[in-house]
Amino acid sequence: MTTRIGFLACKDTLPGDGERRGDAFEHDLEVKALRPAFADAGLELVELDWRSPLDQFAGMAMVLLGTAWDYQDHPREFIAKLAALQEHGITVQNSPDIVRWNSDKSYLKDLEQRGATTVPTLWLEDADRQAVTGAMDHFGTDRVVVKRQVGAGGIGQYSFTRASLPEADWSMGRPCMIQPFLPSIVEEGEYTFVFIDGEYSHGVQKRAAQDEYRIQSLYGGYECDYAPPPGDLECARTIERALPFADALYCRIDMARLATGELAVMEAEMIEPYLYPQQGSQLGMRLAEAICKRLG
Structure with missing residues (x-):
């Protein structure tokens, strides 16, 4: 008898007849690595939209927050759904508490207070040309x-x-x-x-395409194998240890080098x-082992 594990996605990443996001191939690669x-x-890995009715989650022991890559536009709805799944006895990984903390990038301030090295940041309720x-004056730089x-x-x-400032009436709006x-x-690149x-x-x-700075595949970014030197790996371990949660099933630490x-x-x-x-040939096995350990 197999144990059913949900892999939460969204309509733009799930395979089907509709148009998919430009990076939906990453969903396919991850599922291909995990399923066997x-x-x-x-x-048994089961792909489904995170907006699916609760009855479609019946019999699942756990759900993984796979490629629910539209959650940032609907954070309250997303967290409410995760809480509802948890209330129905389904283990959610990572947990709704972690998602609440991690969904707003102001968590970086928490990490900084815990000793993590962060990128200098101005936190604003909105931003305009001024x-x-x-910010350029504050940081002493010509690019932000x-x-x-x-x-x-x-x-x-x-x-x-x-030399390329936003229009006079531009604002971030959030x-x-x-x-x-x-x-x-x-x-x-970014590590x-x-x-x-x-x-x-x-x-x-992770490297950016020519004439681009964003490293995501949506913008032509690409990845290379990386065996971190001990010093760089210890920097990442320091961040992982600074997290206020000890129960994360998975965590990805992204880092860049300061001047x-x-x-x-x-x-x-x-x-x-x-x-x-x-880049992680043992990812599926490691994740499966960790899940089995948690499910007992």
Whole structure:
């Protein structure tokens, strides 16, 4: 008898007849990596839209927050659904409490207070042209990046320079964060460290396409194998240990290098991160083992 494990997605990432997101192939790669390893462990991986009625989750022991990549536009609805699943006796990984904390990037302030090295950031309820130029003055730089506080995948993100400022009537229109642009993102890329059940699994070096700074595949970004040197891996472990939750099934630590040479945390992704199975050949087995351990 197999144990059913849900893999939450959204209509834009699930296979079907409709048009899919440009990065939906990552959903396919992850499912392809997980399904056989899960089957070997007596687990059946079931893909479904997170908006599916509760009765479609009947008989599932656990749900994983796989590629629910539209949650950032509906965070309250998403968290409410996870709480409802939990109330019906289904284990949610990662838990609604983790999702609440991790869904707003202001969690980076918590990590900084716990000793983590972060990118200098201005936190604003909104941003306009004046805020952008003010941030450039504040950071002593000619280029900044403006991000949503609740966002994912680089969507709704902007990069401005003093030579290419936003229009006079532009505004972000939502709570946001402004950071100095890090040249290392283009020069060497961003580094990802994947942890399963608190243990390091594998590393990834993510590079941006020509004339682009965003490293996501939606913008032409690509990944390379990465065997982190001990110092870089210890930086990632420091971030993982600083997390206020000890029960995360999976966590992806994204880091970039500051001008000082030190790695700084960009994200600690514990909601629905892509876990880069092509760079982690043991990902499926490690995740299946961790799930079986949790389910007893």
